[in-house]
Amino acid sequence: MTPMLALVGVEVRYGAIPALREVDIEVRQGEIVALLGANGAGKTTTLRTISGLVRPSKGAVLLNGRRVDQVPAHQVVGLGIGHVPEGRRIFPRMSVLENLQIGAYHRRGVTQAELDHIFELFPILRERRNQEGGTLSGGEQQMLAIGRALMSKPQLLLLDEPSMGLAPLVVEAIFDIIERIRDEGTTVLVVEQNAAQALQLADRGYVLENGSVVMADDAETLLGDERVRVAYLGEGAA
């Protein structure tokens, strides 16, 4: 079966310096896949490549077997990839509702049912729907960013460090919602520095180091792996 998403030998360069080398990643329908790695490992670059914001210099990105790596970013959304960028990047002066509407921009026309679905996932957004995005708390902004990406009705949702800078309770709430999103049929690729929590959530995981995939395995196996425990779970060597 063709995986929903496949990165095949992807190389990305910023100028002369490669940020990704020979990266192979697969995400299958209905999975939650975690992408782990230290700062600067290339996690964000991987997601930006998938959503067309940067172009690979080698290799290919395949969505359901079709190449998408040369498609302009604003059209990738229409192909079913929703991207929640690092640092949320909601539109600060637009209201919550307008932010959500922009998320559905490529399909023209938002129905109330679609909005209601988002508000059901994030009830707080319904309360704040006429408030400016910039006045929301960090957790609410993250929810809005996820809601905005969901408005495009993606088959694959890319999440870049959704837990960044949030209180533990809020992180838990967000991770619960990610699970729910998957249960409703959206495949998820999540980038995290918070490796322990991400691996508990995910089915499988990849570990990036200096732009290369150094480990790829089931989440449980990775959680038990000595090297992962030392490097990413902050445990001293046994």
Next chain:
Amino acid sequence: MTAPGTPAARPPAGPEAGAQPAVTWDERPTAWARLVSSVDARRAFAYLVGFLVLAVMTGPSGSSSAPTSGFTGSLFNPRVFWFIGLAVVFWGATTARHRYQARIRAWNDSVLALPRRLMPDKRVRYGFYLALLVFAIIYPMHVSGFWQQVAVQQIGVYVLLTVGLNVVVGYAGLLDLGYVAFYAIGAYSAAFWTGAMPVHLPFHLNPFWTIPLAILAAMMAGVLLGVPTLRLRGDYLAIVTLGFGEIVSIVAQNLTSITGGSGGVLGIPHFSVNLLGVHYTWGLGNLPYYYLLLAFVVLILVLFHSLEESRVGRAWTAVREDEVAAEASGVNVLKYKVMAFAIGASTSGFAGVLTASQVGYIEPQDFTYYLSILILVLVIFGGMGSLPGAVVGAAVLQWFPEFLRLHPLFGFQQQDLYIYLGALLIVMMIFRPEGILPSKRRKREIGLAEHGVGTADAMTTTTAEIQ
């Protein structure tokens, strides 16, 4: 400058007061020592000196026979009081900012809310606009020829230009410093198609028919310039457009055989209609042109207002706020930037035709970069992204110098005008950076009706309840 900021950061005077030299040469800190060590007093002194230097620098210059006349001519001149006044205003503005910021904010907010409080109903607001329009139709009939000319050449044309630049700068957030180039392209197009230029076609057109051609030319220039440069980030765009503006004016200046060079182009005909037995020429009088402009301005305002409220307007806002997020959300960023740029260019080109046809004479000096800056100032003064702001900002700032020309104030000199406008703008940036009539973006209610959502009304009602 000592640390500006919150009132909490105020006591920069504290440590300095502690280190007063006064203690060493006089046991008691004298009033003078306290004054010298006061930040506010030193700032006042610095501003006073600064503005006096400015007064001398911009005043008459000395000569070998009277070497000091540069100083005396500037300092013993009623004009100097204006500069002292500016020093006081700047001192007040920078000092008061720290002390009264909260109060000024609150005042600003209440003034901002005023139009909504006074005119909560949309119908009342439209009624108000209609009343304004009636005023704009009737009032100019009763003013002198001088003011009628001001209404056309200083206010009408500039309102049009400002409203157009507002789309580029205010809606899409693109810093276009070469806006006047499109004005020039429109004006020269009109000259070309009416056969007034040194090069001409075997036929010529009535200026009316040049309007679409000039708009097309300006729009094409906008697209050609926009497609490669709008991929660049903001600062680069500003530089490229500034350069483009200069290129256009230099070409107009030097390509004598085609454009008439620095001598300009004479004899551009007036608009006229000759249709179904109706014959009319917009002649030398200003009023007919005024009404023509008014009609076009109203038309364009309605058009831009509906654009602003449409999908396109929302895309522009998204692009302005975060290009990457907009692109990642499915907005074709380049397309919407080019669109805004081209709409601005067309409006500018359109204004060019109107000017060329009314004045009948254009020259390259009419299209220097300083005009681009002036129009940008009008946009910022009115409130970026706000249509009423663009109209009122342009009208007020263009009217005021003419008012001063007729009623000179004590010591006011016309050539100093831009110093005062600059000062006004700086003070505004301190107290009211959003402009005099800022856009209602913040408080805008969201109409989902556009998307055919049934419960849109319910939502709007809730919005009203919340506010």
